[in-house]
Structures are given as structure tokens and as C-alpha cells.
Amino acid sequence: MKSIYLMLSLCFAVLIVAAQNVKPYLAIVRSSNSVNRGVLYKLASTGIIISVGNEFLSIPYTELKSIKIRVPKKDYEITQFVTYDPWSDNNFELNANGIKVRKWGAKDPTLGEEIGVHVISTLVNTTANVLAIPIHAINPKIANFKINGKLTRFNQFFNELNYFSIYYQSTPNNNDLGKFKAISADFKP
Numbered sequence: 001m002k003s004i005y006l007m008l009s010l011c012f013a014v015l016i017v018a019a020q021n022v023k024p025y026l027a028i029v030r031s032s033n034s035v036n037r038g039v040l041y042k043l044a045s046t047g048i049i050i051s052v053g054n055e056f057l058s059i060p061y062t063e064l065k066s067i068k069i070r071v072p073k074k075d076y077e078i079t080q081f082v083t084y085d086p087w088s089d090n091n092f093e094l095n096a097n098g099i100k101v102r103k104w105g106a107k108d109p110t111l112g113e114e115i116g117v118h119v120i121s122t123l124v125n126t127t128a129n130v131l132a133i134p135i136h137a138i139n140p141k142i143a144n145f146k147i148n149g150k151l152t153r154f155n156q157f158f159n160e161l162n163y164f165s166i167y168y169q170s171t172p173n174n175n176d177l178g179k180f181k182a183i184s185a186d187f188k189p
Helices: 002-019 111-137 151-162 166-170 174-186
Strands: 026-031 035-044 047-052 055-060 064-070 092-094 100-102 141-146
Touching (some): 035 151, 035 166, 064 151
Antiparallel strands (some): 026 035, 026 064, 035 047, 064 141, 092 100
């Protein structure tokens, strides 16, 4: 019985940990001095904190001009668009004697044909990947906030910006938790 409780508690713990996903958002912060790119870490009443590399950078709201939020993209993985393998098992079938023969009476390719098709497929794959890399690199913004150093604009966007911060996602505000509970209490399936 103890092992069942232990197993259930471990499963419950794993579910809780898996449910608390924190998604980092890239922030491109334009201030009066510079443009900084990093992960939006925390919002405070005086400004924002972003993580740039291994350090935190605090920018007061008086210096903020605009903040653009983007989703980090995964690195591009090279894709094989054209494959050529004349010796794969898909090209063969077993005859009545149990011997592997080519399907539909096809002949084995010559050495020149094999080399030519491999060179052409390599060129097609390389060209397609070279064209696909810049397309994959396009990362549109999902939110844009123009603050222009004004406290009223910063306070206007504070809650919306806060949803993108790592600190808020890992420790949600109790007021929001109450709002979510009120919404879910009214929900009737």
C-alpha cells in the first residue's frame, strides 16, 4: 500500500513539474541610449530587467522608447528534400524462389547513373537548404509596446508585459489566480 502511495505521489509531482512550463520571450528593448536584446526577466514599477547573456540589465522606464517581444526560434535543421538510394529494400521484392529481384523488371543502375543522381540530389538539397535558411530566420514580433519614457504608458502596458516575463510565469500573482478561479467557477460544461 505504501508503494502505491509513493508511486501516486511521484506521478503527481511529475505532473506538477510538467505543468509549470516557463516560456522565455526575447525582448528587443529600445532605450534612449541603445538597443538591447535579451530575455525578458522581470518587470518592476521603476522599469524592466532583461537577461543579456549571463548578466541582468536593468532599464528604467524613463529611458524606454519601445519593447518588442518575440518567441525564440529553434535552430534550423538541414532537411533532405530529395533522396536517392537504388539499393534500398523498397526497390526489391522476393520472387517465388525467395531470391531478391528488382521490382517491375527494373535494371541495376550503372556506376555513372548512380554518381550522376547522387551529385544532382546533393545539389538540389544544398540549394533548397540555402534558400530555406533565410526564410526560417524570419522571426516576427508577437507584441510591440511603445512607452516613450512615460509612466502612464508604462503602467498601461505593465500587466500585458508582465505576462511575457519569466519571473511572472514562475510565480504568478495571487490576484490573477483568484481571477482564474472565478472564471473557472462560472464555467459549466
